[in-house]
Amino acid sequence: MTSNLFEELAWRGLIYDKTEGVEALLANEKVTAYIGFDPTADSLHVGSLLPILSLVRLQQFGHTPIALIGGATGMIGDPSGKSQERNLLSAEQLAANVAGIRAQLSHFIDFERKGNPAQILNNYDWLGSFNFIDFLREVGKSFTINYMMSKESVKRRINSEEGISYTEFTYMMLQSYDFFHLNKHHDCVLQMGGSDQWGNITAGTDYIRRQGGKKAYGVVSPLITNSSGAKFGKTEQGNIWLDPKRTSPYRFYQFWMNAGDDEVVHYLKVFTFLKQAEIEALAQAVQDAPAERTAQRRLAEEMTLLVHGRDELEKVQRATELVFGGRAEGLTADLLLSIEQEMPLTEIPREKFLNDGIWVAELLVSCGVTKSNGEARRLITGNGLKLNGTTLSDFKANIKLDQSVEDRYFMINKGRKHRFLVKVI
Template sequence: MTYHPKSDFLATLVERGYLADCTDLQALDEAALAGPIVAYIGYDATAPSLHVGHLLNVMLLRLLQKTGHQPITLMGGGTTKVGDPSFRSDERPLLSPEQIGQNIASMQRVFARYLDYDAAERPALMLDNAEWLDGLNYLEFLRDIGRHFSVNRMLSFESVKSRLDREQSLSFLEFNYMILQAYDFLELYRRYGCRLQMGGSDQWGNIVNGVDLTRRVLDAEIFGLTTPLMVTADGRKMGKTAGGAVWLDPELLSPYEFWQFWRNVADADVGRFLRLYTELPLDECARLGALGGAEINEAKIRLAGEVTTLLHGAEAAAAAEATAREVFERGGAGQELPRLELGAGDVADGISVAQLFVRSGLAKSGKDAKRLIAEGGARIEDEAVTDPGRILDAEALAAPLKLSAGKKRHALVVLKAGATS
């Protein structure tokens, strides 16, 4: 018989589709009903920003706080020095402490859009596992913590097994990662009374290790919960596009480009994404997701607006929508488009059309730009480009130019003041 949670947090979590697995759903529900629970999700600082693939679990932390519980965003200042091997084919490149610190600082700005770290009651906590991992004594750690782990069991976890089955190297450094993550849960329980670790379904093995370790060492009742692996209707991993990762930091991806990502999702994904990535009522999500024909485009615009508002604010979302309507419906060159700014040195000898498409991010390389042009997908000011070697000088670039790659990707080329003199 399927258990139906009664606590606001878990009932909403199940209704909206966030749940993949839970170590003991009924016991966790009873704990949530008995009083506020503290829960965490860990984030290694391997990149300068979170991306859309992280957003599901960020929304889960937001739901946790909005239903009266306390979220912890645990930054992996310590574990990033090791690298999570889960479902990777090779070892992550090791980062310097300075790079890790910079990455954590930029990620904090994103979290602050979704979580309240200054709430009077149960504020979100931002912690760094370097606080307890950096000072570990290796021999004491092996004796006190390592003895609770079975190598046979560790080898059986799918994240490790898949790597070994493909005969790909797994370093001893990486093999220690799951022990360190389990130790994080133990320390968070000791220090903050944290009773729940959440994460993506690829973290199930690591989460279960933490639950088992804390029960063995402290005889504590704690829980693990995972969200589904997010793939789009066409089977692609959520957040990956032809242009690369869909970053949540506006310095790496403009609000307009973020808005466009959601505007362009597949029809079949609209209802599910509305449930998971917005806070619209479920009946409204169902209504919008059921629209067909041209009407589904308005549902996608609503999805893009709601998600962009949460991350970048209502003004940025409105500006992105206005730019999109200007570009697509009226053929204009909206000011919120991604911009390529050129200086005098860039245009001293002119610049080729192919270079413009590469430097604006609409093509990955000169070869990619030439292919785009040859296939008729490149346009300047809505006119087809036929010659990749065509040179544009400062006079030709005196006014902003709109570049288009296909029907959905655009950029503005702008010459800095004084570059024409």
């Protein structure tokens, strides 16, 4: 069992680089630390979970976390880790994004914890009042062009074909001032972030030192990528969001279930609160019985529980059993509604299912389950199709409304891999 936050971060593989003295600081003192969140959208995504969980771990070990939302810096755009300029957001969109992120962060960190309640701050509250001349005099004077160009995030962009605008070039100064403000007014001595933030964080510690502030420190974690080296959380369907309106809990669960055997143990370390012994046991399960996907299932359960809660986890687990197992038990319209976007969906008028109903082959062809009546006959004869968990056995049968789930849905399983949904309208 780890005795302090630094040991906890280290065994989980969450230390990429650090300023001098961080290890002793986290081992011997209770500090206030912050992490910044860029409001580029009204929802955070799974890539944001690493900094979110860093705040949670801070609080668990008795430190005081600050989540800083970049209401001001979001107007500028951070060049770190970016190959091109960001599109500037309108004030209205930025305000909506800040509100959305504030609500999501409230789900994870405790603002009423006795002794070390968390805080959420918005850097627009202090940067928004700066005029250009005052900022240049008070902050810009402390940064040389040589110093700023030596930072990897700036150097990479300057050497790129896209280049870097003066707007994004100044981001380092804004973030440094954030750290200075928090150091002065909130006794914040530590900034955490991803490894792409190292240049901005050390610029902040240098600026605080020059301004005679309290000793300041920085620590960064490795950026998380998948086994192919691509950005974590990106799929063919786009980002995996924390907002269930953007990414359904079912798809969220399946994202973690699809982790590779070479990824899942690392994900368990950095994204869950499971103890070392339990993760080691799951790692052994990957070696001994990879086909059972025990580690992936535990990862998906832990992450869905954390982000969406127990009710949604149980619903997703039932949906997964039904969809992949073709089972009829527990099939409800509400459950099918939750996975409506996860499989091919065909809407068919209610009239088609009244009276004598619709011929099964016509239904299968109209939904794209089969290309022809002949293929439908072969699959039915070979017991290769299920309707709402029941094997179709009669090629001449008609499908009626009373066979549907609550007069609203039919789910068709074609073999083990293909699933189709029919919605009665």
